[in-house]
Amino acid sequence: MNKIHPFTLWLNSRKKVFSTLFIGFVAFMTYACMYGIRKPFTVAEFHGLTVLGIDYKTLLIISQVIGYALSKFIGIKVISEMPRASRALSIIILTGIAEGSLVLFSVIPAPYNIILLFLNGLPLGMIWGLVFAYLEGRRTTEILGTILSISFIVSSGFVKSIGKIMMNTFHLTDFQMPWVTGMVFFIPLVVLVWLLDKTPEPTAEDELLRTKRVPMDKNQRKKIFMEFATGLALLTLAYILLSIYRDLRDNFAADIWKSIHVSNSMIFTWSELPIAMIVFIVMSSLMLIKDNKKAFRMNNYIILSGFSLIGLSTLALKLGIINPTVWMILLGLGIYLGYLPYNCIMFDRLIAAFGSAANAGFFIYIADSFGYLGSVGALIFKNFNSKEMSWFNFLKATSFGLSLFGCLLVLLSLLYFNLKFKENSKQQLILIND
Secondary structure, eight states: OOOOOHHHHHHHHHHHHHHHHHHHHHHHHHHHHHHHHHSGGGGOOOTTOEETTEEHHHHHHHHHHHHHHHHHHHHHHHHHHOOGGGHHHHHHHHHHHHHHHHHHHHHSOTTTTHHHHHHHHHHHTTHHHHHHTTTSSSTTHHHHHHHHHHHHHHHHHHHHHHHHHHHHHHOOOTTTHHHHHHHHHHHHHHHHHHHHTTSOOOOHHHHHHHOOOOOOOHHHHHHHHHHTHHHHHHHHHHHHHHHHHHHHHHHTHHHHHHHTTOOOTTHHHHTTHHHHHHHHHHHHGGGGOOOHHHHHHHHHHHHHHHHHHHHHHHHHHHTTSSOHHHHHHHHHHHHHHHHHHHHHTHHHHHHHHHTOSOOHHHHHHHHHHHHHHHHHHHHHHHHHHSTTSOHHHHHHHHHHHHHHHHHHHHHHHHHHHHHHHHHHHHHHHHHHHO
């Protein structure tokens, strides 16, 4: 047998590392550019505008989130069924529709233009599933998925900073800034999607370790949902809580920083960088765990630590141990430690642990659809029940309940899936003995 030269082994390993980093970078930048079309309007204040006594900006966010939530429900079917050949063109068409709605938003007067934010959110809710489909089912999915997920930590803040700079530099109005900022990101997005579509399929070894990912028809979706219904319900409820807090902290970041007297335009970016670094280290380290069951459990422990951090950091703020700026960063870290496993890794490992014929997009979009629905409910509740309370105080006042209830849900889901693992192991032993 011919031995492979050490230099050849070294070169092959370097190619794999480069390929992983390149795919991760392209996916990161693609999704970051989507954020440039989705989020810039949130940095505008729309000061003094109300509709039927409701804050105009709140209505814009509700309108967009309703579109985004509806998109997630549609995506349960569309993303789980879509073949690879249709992904790239779909991303470009969907983001193009979203950018066009921002152009119309700047032309149609308020309050009639509120519907344009719904039309902006409706196509963009599909993008995550389309991009992640290129990354799932690989040995390196933890790293790739974490790199992709970091994009919505860093990109949201970065887009807000760019939007603020565009307003200050070019004297754009609150209505002009979103589409101008969106166009800055749409042009490179087209090139990035082309590159993303050139990424290679998972290898045979990837499929052996992580299970081959396949499009799912209606019967397959129903079968796998019923198999894990109780566990999915518990995980989805926990995710709804995280989605609400993430969305409120993200969409009203400008208002929150202003209320605690922080006015630096780059605070939206700088405050997210330490969060991104810590989350990247934690999540990518899961790649070292080869056993899919252990990795799935570890994802749940990370979510549990995120919920715990939300409560503990708020306690530290109330006791005067930390200041509001540090609390905002720790709150974000807790949110994203809980939020990220749902979006990139946990369901990928769940499929691999049970050897199911499925794809992660199906599970992600179930959780996401109800998560964004919860965000809409929270916005409406805040407006009619705690209208005079600042967003900073609202998050602070409700964080203990979120932390305790979230921890309880995750612990129950862990108990459920541990029982499912034991049941699955017994069935496999029976098949082997037969």
